[in-house]
Structure formats: structure tokens, C-alpha cells
Amino acid sequence: MDLSQVYREHYRSLVRFLYRRIGDQARAEDLAQEAFVRALEHQPSQPRAWLFTVATNLARDEGRRAAVRRRHLTLIKAEADARPPEPPPDVALERREQVRRVRVALVRLAERDREALLLWEEGFSYDEIAEVLGLSRGSIGTTLARARTRLAAVLEEMKSRGEGSEEDVAR
Amino acid sequence: MSHVDEGTLHAYADGELTSRQQTEVEAHLSLCADCQARLEEARAAIGRASELLAELEPGPMHAPAWREMEERASARAREAPRRSWLKPSLAAAAMIAIAFGIGWFSRASLYDAALRPELTSSAPAAWMPAAGDKPSPQSVVRQSEARNRAIEADVPNELTLTEQAEVGEAGGRAKTEGGVDRAAQTAAAKSVPAGEAAREADRLEPPAEEQPVPVIEPAEPPADLRQRELEAAQQRRDEPQPSPALPERVQSELERSRAALSAFRPQTLTDEAKREFAVAVQLDEAAIWLGARVRTLPDLELVGAEVVPGSVIEEGVPGLPAVRLSYRDATGQSIILDQQWLGGQAGFAEPEVPAFLMKPNGQRAYRWDDEGGYRLILRGTISSDSLRALAGRLN
Numbered sequence: 001m002d003l004s005q006v007y008r009e010h011y012r013s014l015v016r017f018l019y020r021r022i023g024d025q026a027r028a029e030d031l032a033q034e035a036f037v038r039a040l041e042h043q044p045s046q047p048r049a050w051l052f053t054v055a056t057n058l059a060r061d062e063g064r065r066a067a068v069r070r071r072h073l074t075l076i077k078a079e080a081d082a083r084p085p086e087p088p089p090d091v092a093l094e095r096r097e098q099v100r101r102v103r104v105a106l107v108r109l110a111e112r113d114r115e116a117l118l119l120w121e122e123g124f125s126y127d128e129i130a131e132v133l134g135l136s137r138g139s140i141g142t143t144l145a146r147a148r149t150r151l152a153a154v155l156e157e158m159k160s161r162g163e164g165s166e167e168d169v170a171r
Numbered sequence: 172m173s174h175v176d177e178g179t180l181h182a183y184a185d186g187e188l189t190s191r192q193q194t195e196v197e198a199h200l201s202l203c204a205d206c207q208a209r210l211e212e213a214r215a216a217i218g219r220a221s222e223l224l225a226e227l228e229p230g231p232m233h234a235p236a237w238r239e240m241e242e243r244a245s246a247r248a249r250e251a252p253r254r255s256w257l258k259p260s261l262a263a264a265a266m267i268a269i270a271f272g273i274g275w276f277s278r279a280s281l282y283d284a285a286l287r288p289e290l291t292s293s294a295p296a297a298w299m300p301a302a303g304d305k306p307s308p309q310s311v312v313r314q315s316e317a318r319n320r321a322i323e324a325d326v327p328n329e330l331t332l333t334e335q336a337e338v339g340e341a342g343g344r345a346k347t348e349g350g351v352d353r354a355a356q357t358a359a360a361k362s363v364p365a366g367e368a369a370r371e372a373d374r375l376e377p378p379a380e381e382q383p384v385p386v387i388e389p390a391e392p393p394a395d396l397r398q399r400e401l402e403a404a405q406q407r408r409d410e411p412q413p414s415p416a417l418p419e420r421v422q423s424e425l426e427r428s429r430a431a432l433s434a435f436r437p438q439t440l441t442d443e444a445k446r447e448f449a450v451a452v453q454l455d456e457a458a459i460w461l462g463a464r465v466r467t468l469p470d471l472e473l474v475g476a477e478v479v480p481g482s483v484i485e486e487g488v489p490g491l492p493a494v495r496l497s498y499r500d501a502t503g504q505s506i507i508l509d510q511q512w513l514g515g516q517a518g519f520a521e522p523e524v525p526a527f528l529m530k531p532n533g534q535r536a537y538r539w540d541d542e543g544g545y546r547l548i549l550r551g552t553i554s555s556d557s558l559r560a561l562a563g564r565l566n
Binding site for chain 2 (some may be wrong): 003004007008011012015016019020025028029033036037040041057061095098099102103105106117118120121125126139140141142143144145146147148149151152155
């Protein structure tokens, strides 16, 4: 498959996956571009799965850098500020809080669970998710079930406790 | 009545069950109100997760022109050209000099060369000379030439390794999809005549699992590594040579391992399958096999030592014996150190650029060739920085 076509079809999906994974859109775009440059070097036979595999590894490396975690505070605030300010102020505030809570809840998932969920949301099948994450196909259903259940449970818990602050994101 | 587990319910709701599984689940659901209720909860959780994640939508994206991606790839290729680490003519001369001086070395080279009997002039049955036998100059030359041919045929550069892994990977997925021309894949990977590739493909065992695609990137060695390598190389040159005889126990196990390995192409083996060709040894026995002092990691718990053919070591050099040391760190993480002795002669081979290897399952490897003549590979599910730090502490 022509990589330029793969780029046109999947670049946005890759950036979205990375953005949800690491929380920094600019960095997500950098990593997505890095993955495509590497694909040009390696010419994988299954480029979509290969790209997301590389992206998963890059995101894991990214997540282990303390500097990125410290930037999360600033980025989430900046991200909320950068959104088009269409709704009235009280609605915008609620939306920012919801974004922040979802980000925190996602971080509280186990790494594999989080990645499986994000890949599913990008349209990957169970077979493809298993391939990208190096898991058995039979475990994907359980992994996604755990991720979805926990995501909702953590959010409910945060709402009831009034959590989702910047300090929570920093953890 | 046993109920449907959560994972299966989610897979059913996601449409990811086989027809047979789907029929079984539906048959149960028709009889079980509890599972019906749980299925509705699963569907709600699926929808809720999608809604929540939709909140995390990135803003307007900057997508560079594809030409910019191509220019970056070209620039990177120009900055770090691939080099064949082994110059055959230089290797042949060095092999003869080394094998003459160290009798056991030819024994180890015959082990790996015997896996490709069509490349050697020795009969496979004569691959393991008795302890104390000294090889004649003529046999040393034949063995060296045979090894050289084996290395020329098998030594992978970075791209070939990736291509071969992809061929293996594609073969595995194609098998499940029902269509694969394994002979053509083998021929493509090795550039051998299709007929020979077909015969070789017939002997292949299908991979037990798909081979992950490694990602290789250049890496900077630790700052003090070079000085330590030079000091270590000097120390090794001053040390006495190890005894030439391998214990009989190790010899017989290697014989069994060699016979089993000859039926496989190492690139198609899973990690689990590759373990079949490892022989557990003591450290001093490992040094005999390696032909040099065994490099070790300080401050880590040594769990075991094995000797293996170089052809089953990922990122290793086919045709050379390898030693694998298994460690456990303070947190219980497994660390593997693979090493091969390339000869230790100055100018013997151009060292490979140090590189990190990343697998989709999160395992990382750091591979480098030191100036003392070792090919070293550190592996573990720890960060690249930690691997590099460990490399700097090698004894």
C-alpha cells in the first residue's frame, strides 16, 4: 500500500490516538509524524497496525518522562482555553471540567487497558488490537470490559467527590 | 447454569465473536435474564466510554505535506548510512588467525555451520571433534570459509531483520486468513531460487504466534562506555585463554539441540520455541563456549546462564556461539544479557551502530558492539535509559 495514501487516511486517527494517550496535541502530532517517517524507512507490509504499534511505544516512552507529566497541568488548562469559546461561560466551564475528569479517569486505567480502549475507538478490530499490543485475541474482550467499566466507575467516583482538579491530573 | 463472562459479553456486543460463539451466547441469553441484563449493562458501558472519549477530541491539526515526511526520511538515511559490519575478506583472514590459536573456537563455529550442511565441506557427523583434538590447518581454513559463507548468507542488517520479521508476521496472519505462498515469502526474504525455497518452506514449522515487528533506532552509547571497553579489552588480552574442552554433559545437550534446530529457520521461531535450543551451563562452561571471558552485570541476581547458537539470538550474529545470562533486578524485573565474541582483533569488523530495539509488547533491547570485540544485547521491559545505564556498568 502506498504510504502517502495511508498518511492521508490515517494521520488524523493516529494523532487523535496519541493525543488521547499523552494529552499533548502538539507532541501527538510530532510523534505521529515520527511514526510515518519511520514507516518510510521500514516499509512495513501492514502499515496501519505497524504505525499504531510504533505510536504505542512512542507514547509509552513519552509517558515515562517526568517533564511531560509536569506539563500536563499547563497543557490541560491551555487546551481548555484554546477551544473555540462558543457556549456561554457556565457551559464552557462545565465542559472544561468534564474534559479534565475524562483525562484523569483515563490516566487511572492500567496502561494496556487504556491503549486497548483507545485503539478500539480508532476502529481497530480485536485481532488488530491483539497484534498491536502483543496480547492474545481471547483477552481483548476482557481487557475492554475492564477498561470501560473502570472508566465509568472512576468518573462517577470523581463526580461524587468533586475531584478532577489539576492536582489529580498531576498524579 | 454457568453464565456468560464479562469479556464474552463485551465481545458479543462489539460483534467480535465467531459465528459458533455467537450462536452459543444467544442460546444462553434466551434462557438467562441475568445475562440479558448484564448484556444491556455492557452495551451501556460501551456507549458511555465512546461518549466520554469523544470529549477528548483534538483541535485543528497541523498535517505536513507528505513530501516533507519523505524529505525527513531521506535526510535521516543520509545521516546514518547502514554499514555491513563484516567485510568478508578481512573476516576470512581474521578467522584463520583466531581459529589457529584457539582450538575450541573451530568447534563452536562448526556447531552453527553444521546447521547449514550445504555450506560446509565437513560431514555433519564430524562437527564435534573429541576433546583434545587439534584441527589441521586445512580443516581450519575450510571451517573458516564455511563460516564466512554462512555469515554472508545469514547476517542481517537492520532492514533485513525487519523485513524478515514482517515476512514471518505476514505469513502468520495470512495463515489465519487462509492464503499464503510460503515458498514465495521465503524466496523474497532470502533471494534464493524458488524451488530451493519451496523445499525449505516445506520443512518449516508454522510460527506458534505472530512475530512482532521490531522498531530500531540509533542510540548514543554511555559517555564512559568507550573508555571502559578499551580497559576491558586490554584486560582480556592479558588474561590466560580458557580450557578448550567442554564438559560431556554440555556436548551431548548441544548435539541434541543442533539436531532439533536444523529443522527450523530461526527467524520463524517464537521466543518460546527458541528456548528449546538453549543449554543451561555454569559460567566457566559458558566462557569455553564463548571463547572469551563472560561479561556480567554487577549488583543483579544471576538467575541462569545458557549457551545458544547465534542464529536464534535476535540481533545476534548467525554462525557465532552466544551466551545468554538471565538476571533479576531489585524489583523482580527480568534482564537478559546476550553476548557473542567476535574475535577481539583490532579492525576485525566494523562495529554496528548502537541501536535500541523496541517490540510491540513493550520489551526493549539495546544492542552494541564494543571495541573489545563483543556483540552485546541487553533486553528487558525497562526504559531505554535504564538499559543504557546498565550497559555502562558491564564487567
